[in-house]
Amino acid sequence: MRINETKAPTRRRTPKFPEWLRPMAATLTQERFTGPEWIFERKFDGIRLLAFKNGQDVGLFSRNRLPQNIPSVAQAIMRLSIDELILDGEITWGGGEVTYHIFDVMWLDGRDLTSLPHNVKDVIRNLSDSLYEHRRSPHWLKMKCEMSQELVVGGFTDPQGKRVGLGALLVGYFDGGDLVFAGKIGTGFDTKLLLDLRAQLDELEITKTPFTKAVGLPRVRAHWVRPEIVVQVGFIEWTVHGKLRHPRLLGVKNHPQITPT
Numbered sequence: 001m002r003i004n005e006t007k008a009p010t011r012r013r014t015p016k017f018p019e020w021l022r023p024m025a026a027t028l029t030q031e032r033f034t035g036p037e038w039i040f041e042r043k044f045d046g047i048r049l050l051a052f053k054n055g056q057d058v059g060l061f062s063r064n065r066l067p068q069n070i071p072s073v074a075q076a077i078m079r080l081s082i083d084e085l086i087l088d089g090e091i092t093w094g095g096g097e098v099t100y101h102i103f104d105v106m107w108l109d110g111r112d113l114t115s116l117p118h119n120v121k122d123v124i125r126n127l128s129d130s131l132y133e134h135r136r137s138p139h140w141l142k143m144k145c146e147m148s149q150e151l152v153v154g155g156f157t158d159p160q161g162k163r164v165g166l167g168a169l170l171v172g173y174f175d176g177g178d179l180v181f182a183g184k185i186g187t188g189f190d191t192k193l194l195l196d197l198r199a200q201l202d203e204l205e206i207t208k209t210p211f212t213k214a215v216g217l218p219r220v221r222a223h224w225v226r227p228e229i230v231v232q233v234g235f236i237e238w239t240v241h242g243k244l245r246h247p248r249l250l251g252v253k254n255h256p257q258i259t260p261t
Helices: 071-078 191-203
Strands: 025-028 038-042 047-054 057-061 084-094 097-108 123-127 136-143 147-157 169-175 178-185 222-225 230-235 248-253
Touching (some): 191 248
Antiparallel strands (some): 147 222
């Protein structure tokens, strides 16, 4: 008699709960565009937070894997009727309350969900059918909301290292009879513009600073010029000290009488 032997079905192994998953990072872009394939979200001004729930154990970590002690969030996650869970999001504070804004569910009861499309600092935009990537992703972009202001050039600094032409423009605005120093602009140039601007500024050089109100004005490797060249500047905001935050050059103009917006 011949007996047909059949193999017992292979049991699928449940993946081990991960100790860590590297969070996805957004790529900063200066481009402005839209399209039906993109999901736009407002960027929160908070702290990135990853939450790991394994049974009754809950761990909260920064994006650099530093433990975070936020009892209200940990207790809320512990009360969820889920055994295994990993969340990626951001913490904000307001009105005395802590809010955990969840970007993605990365792990759920033995399943790695980072291979599934997204469905969920500034504006954040996701390519709607993109996957979760454990790196800085070109499919998850952040755009800084900028202000724009015309400012006059009152000086510049020498270049350092391999940079050519100039290091930074020293800019300001007219307030009555005063030229008020507003800050330094060191980004937004290409090599040709650096060299062209330096040639123009050399012709306008003077011995003393034209700024009559100036806090934080550089004194080393600084050159002063007649305030005749006007530039368009993009920046995030005015600081409490009246300086530009994260300025960048947008263009060069030629109208010197400028007042701040």
